[in-house]
Amino acid sequence: MPGKKRILSGMRPTGKLHLGHLVGALENWVNLQSEYENYHLIADYHALTTNLDSSNIYANSFDMLIDWLAAGIDPKSSPMFRQSQVKEHAELQLIFSMLVTTARLERNPTLKEQVRDLEMENISIGHLGYPVLQAADILLYKGEVVPVGEDQLPHIEITREIARKFNAQYSPSQPVFPEPEGKITRFARLPGLDGKRMSKSIGNTILLSDSPDVVQKKMRTAVTDPQKVRKGDPGRPEICLVYTYHQKFNPDETQAIEQDCRSGKLGCVDCKMKVMQKVCDYLSPFRDRRQYYESHSEEVKDILRDGEIRAKEIAHNTMTEVHEAMKLG
Numbered sequence: 331m332p333g334k335k336r337i338l339s340g341m342r343p344t345g346k347l348h349l350g351h352l353v354g355a356l357e358n359w360v361n362l363q364s365e366y367e368n369y370h371l372i373a374d375y376h377a378l379t380t381n382l383d384s385s386n387i388y389a390n391s392f393d394m395l396i397d398w399l400a401a402g403i404d405p406k407s408s409p410m411f412r413q414s415q416v417k418e419h420a421e422l423q424l425i426f427s428m429l430v431t432t433a434r435l436e437r438n439p440t441l442k443e444q445v446r447d448l449e450m451e452n453i454s455i456g457h458l459g460y461p462v463l464q465a466a467d468i469l470l471y472k473g474e475v476v477p478v479g480e481d482q483l484p485h486i487e488i489t490r491e492i493a494r495k496f497n498a499q500y501s502p503s504q505p506v507f508p509e510p511e512g513k514i515t516r517f518a519r520l521p522g523l524d525g526k527r528m529s530k531s532i533g534n535t536i537l538l539s540d541s542p543d544v545v546q547k548k549m550r551t552a553v554t555d556p557q558k559v560r561k562g563d564p565g566r567p568e569i570c571l572v573y574t575y576h577q578k579f580n581p582d583e584t585q586a587i588e589q590d591c592r593s594g595k596l597g598c599v600d601c602k603m604k605v606m607q608k609v610c611d612y613l614s615p616f617r618d619r620r621q622y623y624e625s626h627s628e629e630v631k632d633i634l635r636d637g638e639i640r641a642k643e644i645a646h647n648t649m650t651e652v653h654e655a656m657k658l659g
């Protein structure tokens with residue numbers, strides 16, 4: 331029987347995770363656990379590309395790891411580790427950086443979007459090379475499948491190009507690297523409460539650690555159809571953010587909600603309260619598990635240590651193959 335395919339997934343440690351992370355990525359990671367062999371990377375070096383201050387990176391990584399565990403990632407089957415602790419990431423990144431042109435990296439739409447959003451005038455080599463490090467992250471573990479948000483697909487494409495180039499150049503008869511595929515979910519981009527991309531810097535998130543009170547308060551601010559001013563006015567679910575949330579968190583009632591919104595029978599305040607309750611139900615088991623891990627930090631540290639030992643072993647083996655293929659042994 332063929333072995334399970336391998337997944338490599340990762341996130342940058344930018345602090346506590348929000349609902350968009352859970353719906354767009356983590357839920358997917360958890361569901362894929364039985365079908366694939368999983369490696370989960372904490373991209374702490376990648377975090378430096380947009381913020382040089384490293385003083386919070388460890389705390390943020392630790393917080394993110396707790397969120398992952400609370401979401402249901404099983405540390406026994408799925409190692410979790412920090413990029414900075416496995417030196418081979420940097421080494422493979424260096425080798426890969428010879429296989430891609432600066433022009434190719436400058437065309438990267440994800441980078442262009444960041445430069446525009448953050449109004450950046452200059453970018454560092456590290457930032458330009460972000461996808462090269464990401465390619466090293468994935469290929470060091472020979473990841474075949476990469477669950478990501480839509481915005482990351484251009485990086486997977488660059489990873490495939492680098493894998494192809496390496497194989498053609500150094501190991502044409504027996505490829506060292508697979509050409510990984512990106513895997514996106516239907517809710518890959520759960521919008522924030524204002525309808526824009528959910529992001530901490532915009533302040534439109536629901537955090538996974540938010541209490542029901544906070545969720546309720548935030549949900550009240552969610553935007554709805556601007557033409558539906560009061561109960562009785564007919565609404566347009568297709569353009570309503572709260573309806574998107576119903577589709578995700580309240581699938582059984584969406585049909586009724588759609589009808590009652592269109593007819594004007596259902597007002598936006600009631601509609602928001604309904605979905606708020608569902609979001610709280612959805613988050614409740616998560617919150618309990620989060621509390622457990624918060625109060626068992628030694629256990630979390632052991633999980634990280636164990637994940638890093640396992641990751642290092644694979645990384646070491648891949649680099650041996652790389653050196654052999656390149657005749658650098």
Ligand code: TRP
Pocket residue numbers: 338339340341342371373376463464467468476478482485
């Ligand atoms: N670039 C990814 C993001 O911002 C994070 C990341 C880094 C990653 N290395 C990775 C994702 C490897 C998947 C695989 O979301």
